[in-house]
Amino acid sequence: MSRLFLILGDQLHPDPHPLLTDFNPASDQLLMIEAGEESTHVWSHKARSALFLAAMRHRAAAFRAAGLPVNYLRLGEHPHARLGDAVQTLLNDGDFSALVMLEAGDYRVQESLHAACAAAGKALLIRPDPHFLCSLDDFKAWAGDKVQLRMEYFYRWQRKRHRILMTGEEPVGGQWNFDADNRQSFGRQGPGLLPPPVRFAPDAITQSAIADVEHHFPDHPGETRHFAWAVTSSQAEEVLADFIRHRLPEFGRWQDAMWQGEPFLWHSLLSSAMNLKLIDPRRVIDATLTAYAAGHVPIAAAEGFIRQILGWREFVRGVYWRQMPLLASANQYDHQTPLPAWFWTGKTRAACLGSAIRQTLEHGYAHHIQRLMITGNFALIAGLEPRQVADWYLAVYVDAVDWVEEPNTLGMALNAWPGMTSKPYCASGAYIKRMSNHCRDCPYRPEQRSGPEACPFTTFYWDFLIRHSRRFSGNPRMALPLKNLGRFSPEETASITRHAETLRNNLDAL
Numbered sequence: 001m002s003r004l005f006l007i008l009g010d011q012l013h014p015d016p017h018p019l020l021t022d023f024n025p026a027s028d029q030l031l032m033i034e035a036g037e038e039s040t041h042v043w044s045h046k047a048r049s050a051l052f053l054a055a056m057r058h059r060a061a062a063f064r065a066a067g068l069p070v071n072y073l074r075l076g077e078h079p080h081a082r083l084g085d086a087v088q089t090l091l092n093d094g095d096f097s098a099l100v101m102l103e104a105g106d107y108r109v110q111e112s113l114h115a116a117c118a119a120a121g122k123a124l125l126i127r128p129d130p131h132f133l134c135s136l137d138d139f140k141a142w143a144g145d146k147v148q149l150r151m152e153y154f155y156r157w158q159r160k161r162h163r164i165l166m167t168g169e170e171p172v173g174g175q176w177n178f179d180a181d182n183r184q185s186f187g188r189q190g191p192g193l194l195p196p197p198v199r200f201a202p203d204a205i206t207q208s209a210i211a212d213v214e215h216h217f218p219d220h221p222g223e224t225r226h227f228a229w230a231v232t233s234s235q236a237e238e239v240l241a242d243f244i245r246h247r248l249p250e251f252g253r254w255q256d257a258m259w260q261g262e263p264f265l266w267h268s269l270l271s272s273a274m275n276l277k278l279i280d281p282r283r284v285i286d287a288t289l290t291a292y293a294a295g296h297v298p299i300a301a302a303e304g305f306i307r308q309i310l311g312w313r314e315f316v317r318g319v320y321w322r323q324m325p326l327l328a329s330a331n332q333y334d335h336q337t338p339l340p341a342w343f344w345t346g347k348t349r350a351a352c353l354g355s356a357i358r359q360t361l362e363h364g365y366a367h368h369i370q371r372l373m374i375t376g377n378f379a380l381i382a383g384l385e386p387r388q389v390a391d392w393y394l395a396v397y398v399d400a401v402d403w404v405e406e407p408n409t410l411g412m413a414l415n416a417w418p419g420m421t422s423k424p425y426c427a428s429g430a431y432i433k434r435m436s437n438h439c440r441d442c443p444y445r446p447e448q449r450s451g452p453e454a455c456p457f458t459t460f461y462w463d464f465l466i467r468h469s470r471r472f473s474g475n476p477r478m479a480l481p482l483k484n485l486g487r488f489s490p491e492e493t494a495s496i497t498r499h500a501e502t503l504r505n506n507l508d509a510l
C-alpha cells in the first residue's frame, strides 16, 4: 500500500532529505502544499510569506530535477485554505495507508494534521527531525520535572555531550562564556565601515512567489522590494561562508550594539535559512570551529556565536514542545493593553522603536537586541497584551516559526511565562542610550522619568517596577533596581504612575 509523504514549508533539508530514506517513488507520493492559512492565521509580512513560497518552490524543483515526482499544490491553484483540509482530501481520495512526516515546527499545524488523519481514518507516522542537535526526548530527559529551565545549564550540557569547545571536561579557554569581552557599544564613533552581507537578487522562481504574495495578500504588512534572502541550500552555504569570513570575528563584541539605519551590523542573517532547514546547524558550528582553530576568530566570538546556535536555539525548541499549548496563553502579569497601531507602520516619534519597526517592515528582519530590548522591552514594561505581541512577532519576521518565536516572545521578552529566565528583561531609556545612537535624534529624553519629554522606556520601566514591586521583592536579581526605586519620594513615584497611565491611554500618539 502506498504512503503519503508530506514535506512542510520549513522542512526543506538538503539532500539526502531525512524524510525520504525509505520513500518508494513507485508506490509512495511526495506532497508539498502552499496553504493560504499559513499567511493569514497571523497577518503575515509579505516577505515572510514570499520566503516560504520561494524556498518551497526551489526545493520542489530540485526534487523534480533529481527524478522525484512531487505533488505540489500551489497557492491559488487548489481549493484548500487550510493544510489539514488539503491533506484530509488527499487521504480520502487516494489509496494511502498513512501520512508520513517529520515533526512539525508548529503545534497548531501538528494538531491539524492529527485531526486530518483521524478524520480520514489513516495512520499518522511522525519521525524525529534530525536537524536539531537535541531531540525532543533528550530535552525532556534533561528538563525532567524542573520548574525553572535555565539555558546556561542546558548549553553546558550540550557542549559536554557533543564535545564542542571542550578540553577534556573543561571548556576551552577555561570559561563557559566570554560575556565580559562581548556586548560592547559603538560609542560616539559608530560602527565604522560595515561588511555588506551577501544578498540574492530574486530569480524567476522567487519572483513568481513574490508576485503570488502581492496578488493574494495585497493588504498584508511589509515590503518585498528589498527581498534578498537565501532560498536554496547553496545560497545558505554562501551566507554562512560570507559571515564566517567577514563578520564572525567581530560578532561577539558588537552582538548587543544598535545603530540607526544599520539593520544587519555583524549578525549572521542565518536564522531564516536554518529555520527552513536549508542548512544544518552542525555545518554552522563546524565552520565556526574551523575558523577558530585557524586563528581567524577570537574565542569570545566563536563561543558567543556557538552559544546562540547550540544553546539558545535548541533550548527554545525544547521549551516550546514541553510547554505547549499552555505557553501560547501565558500572561503572568495579566497585561491587557492593546498593541499600538504603529507596530504595523513604524510611525512613532520614539526613534528606537520607529527604527526597529521600519527596518522590520522593510526586510522582515531585526537583530536580537532590537527584538528583545526595543520592541520586546517596550511591550513588557508598557503592559501590552502578550498574545497580541506574540502574534505580531510571528507575523513580521522572515525567520518566524512558532517553535522559536513563541518561547522567545512569551518566555524571554515578555516574561509572560516565568519558567525560562531568572528575571524580566526590562530596561529604561538609559540602556538604549548606552547601546545605540537612537536617543540623539529622539524628542524623548532618557534621563527624564515623567513629563512630556520623558522617554517612554524610562517612565514605563519605573512604572513596571512600581506595579510589580511586591512580586519582585523575593528575587535577588531585582534587588538593585528595587533599591533604586526605594530612593524615590512618594511624590516622584506618584508622578511616574500618573504619567505612565496617561501614556498607556494614548499609546497610539507616542
Ligand code: FAD
Pocket (backbone or CB within 6 Å): 266, 267, 268, 269, 270, 271, 272, 274, 275, 308, 309, 312, 313, 314, 316, 366, 367, 368, 369, 371, 372, 376, 393, 394, 397, 399, 400, 401, 404, 405, 406, 408, 409, 412, 413
Ligand atoms: P545572529 O545574531 O547572527 O545569531 C545567530 C543565530 O543564533 C541565529 O541565526 C539564530 O538561529 C540563533 N539564535 C540567537 N538567539 C536565539 C534565540 N533567542 N532563540 C533562538 N535562536 C537564536 N529567532 C528566530 O529564528 N525566529 C523567531 O521567530 C524569533 N523571534 C524572536 C522574538 C523575540 C521577542 C526575540 C527576543 C528573539 C527572537 N528570535 C527569533 C531570536 C533572535 O532574535 C533571532 O534568531 C536573530 O535575531 C536572527 O538573526 P541572525 O540570524 O542574524 O542572528
